[in-house]
Amino acid sequence: MITADFHVHSNFSSDGKASMEDMINQGIKLGLKTLCFTDHMDYDYPNIYKYSFELAPEDYIEKLEIMKEKYKSQIEILTGIELGLQPHVTDRMNELINKYKFDFIIGSVHVVDQVDPYYPQYWENKSEEEGIARCFKAIKEGCESFQGFHVCGHIDYIVRYAPSSKVKYNEYSYTYYQDVLDEILKTLVDHGKGIEVNTSGYKYGLGHPHPKTEILRRYKELGGEILTIGSDAHLPEHLCYDFDRVTQLLKDIGYQYYTIFKEGKPIMKKL
Numbered sequence: 001m002i003t004a005d006f007h008v009h010s011n012f013s014s015d016g017k018a019s020m021e022d023m024i025n026q027g028i029k030l031g032l033k034t035l036c037f038t039d040h041m042d043y044d045y046p047n048i049y050k051y052s053f054e055l056a057p058e059d060y061i062e063k064l065e066i067m068k069e070k071y072k073s074q075i076e077i078l079t080g081i082e083l084g085l086q087p088h089v090t091d092r093m094n095e096l097i098n099k100y101k102f103d104f105i106i107g108s109v110h111v112v113d114q115v116d117p118y119y120p121q122y123w124e125n126k127s128e129e130e131g132i133a134r135c136f137k138a139i140k141e142g143c144e145s146f147q148g149f150h151v152c153g154h155i156d157y158i159v160r161y162a163p164s165s166k167v168k169y170n171e172y173s174y175t176y177y178q179d180v181l182d183e184i185l186k187t188l189v190d191h192g193k194g195i196e197v198n199t200s201g202y203k204y205g206l207g208h209p210h211p212k213t214e215i216l217r218r219y220k221e222l223g224g225e226i227l228t229i230g231s232d233a234h235l236p237e238h239l240c241y242d243f244d245r246v247t248q249l250l251k252d253i254g255y256q257y258y259t260i261f262k263e264g265k266p267i268m269k270k271l
């Protein structure tokens with residue numbers, strides 16, 4: 001049974017809709033043992049979208065310390081962050097993680113060629129396959145240029161923003177993108193990094209977590225063992241989304257353990 005959610009947003013993220021306390025109270029209700037907040041820190045997020053995904057680290061950590069203390073008899077709260085990988089912000093990310101102590105760091109790509117693939121603009125002037133492949137290449141570049149994260153976030157989430165994603169997600173084929181996906185997975189395994197199993201894919205009705213089954217299987221084949229489980233919840237009702245379902249999927253693939261991180265150190269937990 002999975003008793004830790006390792007991808008959770010609060011209103012420290014500009015797309016977060018709930019306070020830390022709302023999320024924590026829901027976690028307690030669900031019987032979670034550990035909740036790791038992973039609010040966004042995307043350096044150089046394009047300002048055309050009029051959002052900033054940069055948080056104030058001091059305020060964030062201070063608030064987390066208060067939460068940890070207040071709820072320590074009921075739930076363990078950990079300090080994580082979701083860093084937006086872009087090769088040109090590597091120095092800033094290194095500076096951040098050297099200055100502040102994070103239990104857990106997700107490295108995610110949210111910006112490709114200065115555009116957020118969430119917006120239709122990304123898909124103009126390229127085929128769906130080109131758009132997906134370009135994002136995978138950006139993840140590969142992100143994973144090669146920065147070593148400070150523990151797991152690579154939602155590897156194939158790009159597919160859900162492709163114009164026909166909901167229809168096509170089940171058909172989108174790992175083998176079509178195998179070369180670049182294998183390069184990502186091999187880089188992660190070589191560097192001792194994990195991947196996250198992000199259950200928001202279920203929430204979006206895609207029938208799979210991110211990444212989908214074939215990629216989870218391939219990571220295992222290549223010797224990967226580190227999987228964190230996260231709902232990517234931005235609202236309390238999405239905390240631990242479909243964790244029972246993902247547990248079964250991972251067991252069917254042959255995984256016996258998932259991983260949590262404390263003070264940057266992996267701890268294996270039985271599924």
Ligand SMILES: [Zn+2]
Pocket residue numbers: 082108110153154
């Ligand atoms: Zn993300």
Ligand SMILES: [Zn+2]
Pocket residue numbers: 007009082232
């Ligand atoms: Zn997230």
